[in-house]
Structure formats: structure tokens, C-alpha cells
Amino acid sequence: xxxxxxxxxxxxxxxxxxxxxxxxxxxxxxxxxxxxxxxxxxxxxxxxxxxxxxxxxxxxxxxxxxxxxxxxxxxxxxxxxxxxxxxxxxxxxxxxxxxxxxxxxxxxxxxxxxxxxxxxxxxxxxxxxxxxxxxxxxxxxxxxxxxxxxxxxxxxxxxxxxxxxxxxxxxxxxxxxxxxxxxxxxxxxxxxxxxxxxxxxxxxxxxxxxxxxxxxxxxxxxxxxxxxxxxxxxxxxxxxxxxxxx
Numbered sequence: 259x260x261x262x263x264x265x266x267x268x269x270x271x272x273x274x275x276x277x278x279x280x281x282x283x284x285x286x287x288x289x290x291x292x293x294x295x296x297x298x299x300x301x302x303x304x305x306x307x308x309x310x311x312x313x314x315x316x317x318x319x320x321x322x323x324x325x326x327x328x329x330x331x332x333x334x335x336x337x338x339x340x341x342x343x344x345x346x347x348x349x350x351x352x353x354x355x356x357x358x359x360x361x362x363x364x365x366x367x368x369x370x371x372x373x374x375x376x377x378x379x380x381x382x383x384x385x386x387x388x389x390x391x392x393x394x395x396x397x398x399x400x401x402x403x404x405x406x407x408x409x410x411x412x413x414x415x416x417x418x419x420x421x422x423x424x425x426x427x428x429x430x431x432x433x434x435x436x437x438x439x440x441x442x443x444x445x446x447x448x449x450x451x452x453x454x455x456x457x458x459x460x461x462x463x464x465x466x467x468x469x470x471x472x473x474x475x476x477x478x479x480x481x482x483x484x485x486x487x488x489x490x491x492x493x494x495x496x497x498x499x500x501x502x503x504x
Contacts, residue, residue, distance in 0.1 A: 260285055263446045264461045265292035265374070265407025267309070268324070269299030269346065270450030270500075271486075273459040274308065276478035277449050284463060290367075292407040293322025293374030295358070297339060298451055298496050300486035302328075302346045305450075306354040313357075321361035322374040322407070323383040329359055334383070338493040345492055368466070371401035375408040385409050389423045392443050403436055404443045405464070411454040412447035412462070412473050416440045428462075433470040444471055451496075457503035 262281035267274050281289070289312050296302040313319050327335060327343045328350060335343070350358075363380040365372045376384040376391065378398020385408055386395050392415035396404060416424045419439045428434050436442040447460030454460075458475040465472075484497035 259287045259466045261288045261290055261464045261466065262286035262461060263290050263292065263405055263444075263464060264449050265446045266294045266322070266410055266448035266450055267291070267305050268294055268297050268448070268450030269302040269305050269342075270459075270483050271299070271301035271304050272479045272483040273450045273476075274305055276476045277459050277461045277474075278308075280474060280476045281461065281463065286463065289317040290372055290405070291317065291319040292372055292405060292446060293320050293361075294324045294407065294450075295322070296328050296346050296350070297324030297342050298487075298492075299342075299483065300490045300492065302349050303351065303354055306350065306357060310354070310357045318365050318367065318372060319361055320365055320372050320374055321358060321363055325358045325361065326383075329355065338495055341493055342496060345490060366401060369402040371399050371404045373404065373406045375406060377401075377404050377406065383408070386415075386443065386445060389415065389425055392425065393417065393423050396441055396443055402438065402441050404441075405446060405462075406443070407446050407448065409445055409453075410448040410451060411445065412460055413445040414471070415443040415445075417442075428471070428473040430473050430475040433465075433468075433472045436464075436469045436471050442471075447473070451500065452503045453499075455503050457501055 377395045463472045487497040
């Protein structure tokens with residue numbers, strides 16, 4: 259089975275549409291969404307409705323911290339993020355809010371665990387940014403593979419049978435074998451607001467038959483997405499950073 263892993267969509271219709279088309283063209287059998295469907299961008303309702311429709315068709319989705327904030331449950335954000343959430347909430351209808359409220363924080367799937375942030379305490383929204391925090395996340399679950407988002411930068415950590423943890427940055431289009439006996443943590447990057455210096459939307463494909471994870475980068479219409487953010491009266495930096503990918 260070929261799984262398309264997407265996270266941190268952040269109300270970016272143009273980026274999300276481009277990633278969906280890219281994954282479908284490559285034969286994705288299932289979509290897995292790792293949270294943060296809203297915030298920052300100008301199309302929260304469309305993004306949530308699209309994810310919900312895919313979930314109704316068999317996709318998997320977990321809740322992120324911005325989704326939690328849209329439900330009034332999380333205010334630990336910078337001012338720009340809070341401003342975006344204040345604008346987002348009235349854009350969402352009852353069905354969209356109910357969908358976000360019904361999402362789990364984690365979903366186990368065979369030898370995999372899907373989660374937005376640190377798997378050891380999903381509700382605390384801690385960032386995995388180095389070997390220490392990656393180890394904490396992996397030690398919080400028995401799953402051999404953990405896939406998560408939250409940091410907006412693609413990265414892979416492996417934990418060997420000798421308890422040595424290794425970090426590396428995957429190259430787009432180059433398969434990475436997530437083979438046993440190692441355990442693996444894959445940070446998927448961001449569809450809607452990349453922060454690794456590359457403005458192209460990021461997602462990944464995981465092939466369960468070969469245990470290969472392949473990072474993907476997809477160009478999209480940044481100018482339109484940014485213009486919508488400005489037209490909505492959202493903070494200008496949320497539009498500007500799309501061009502920089504940071």
C-alpha cells in the first residue's frame with residue numbers, strides 16, 4: 259500500500275490541492291493527515307471540508323494544535339498565530355468544528371503511529387527538534403514507526419538496536435528504507451507553510467511493501483495563496499513567509 263502522509267496544511271488551498279494531485283498521480287492508495295488543517299492561511303473551511311471528505315472515504319486524520327486552538331482549547335501561540343485563529347474560527351461552520359473536535363490525537367496503524375507532535379505526550383504539543391526529543395517521542399510508544407509533523411521541516415530519526423539515535427534530512431524523491439530492527443521517526447514537513455528554506459509544499463509517500471519513505475516537494479501557486487492571506491486582513495508576515503519557505 260502506498261500511503262500519502264500530509265501535515266500542517268494550514269488553510270493553504272493551493273498547496274494542498276497541488277499535493278493531492280501529485281500524490282494521486284503517483285498512485286497513492288491512502289491518505290494520512292497529521293494535523294493542523296487550519297491557521298495561518300485563508301481557506302480553512304475548504305481545507306477542513308476536503309480532509310473530512312477524504313476521511314469519509316477511508317483516510318486517517320489526527321488533530322493538531324492549531325485545530326485545538328480553533329476549538330478554543332489552546333492559546334499557547336505567538337500573536338500572528340493567535341490572530342489567524344481569531345479570524346479562522348468564524349470562517350468554520352458547525353460541521354467543520356465538529357469534525358475537528360472528533361479527531362483523535364493519535365492513530366495506531368499496523369506497525370505505525372500517527373501523531374501531530376511528540377508521541378510521548380501528544381496533548382502537550384511539544385516539538386521534536388533534536389535527537390533528545392526524538393528519543394523521547396519514540397520511547398513514548400511501542401510502534402516501530404512514528405510519523406508526525408508540527409515542526410514544518412522534513413527530518414528522519416532512526417534508533418538502532420544498540421540504542422544509538424541518528425538524524426538526517428531526506429532528499430526529495432530519494433527513497434529512505436525504514437527497515438527493522440531499527441525504529442524510525444519521520445517528520446513529514448509542511449504542506450501549507452514550509453520552514454526549511456524551500457517554499458515548495460512538502461509531503462511524503464510511504465510504501466508499506468518496501469518500507470520506503472520518500473519525501474516529496476511540490477511547487478504551487480504561492481502568489482495566489484499569499485494574496486488571499488493579505489485580502490483577508492491576516493498578518494502580512496504569514497503571506498511573506500510563503501515565498502521564503504521560512
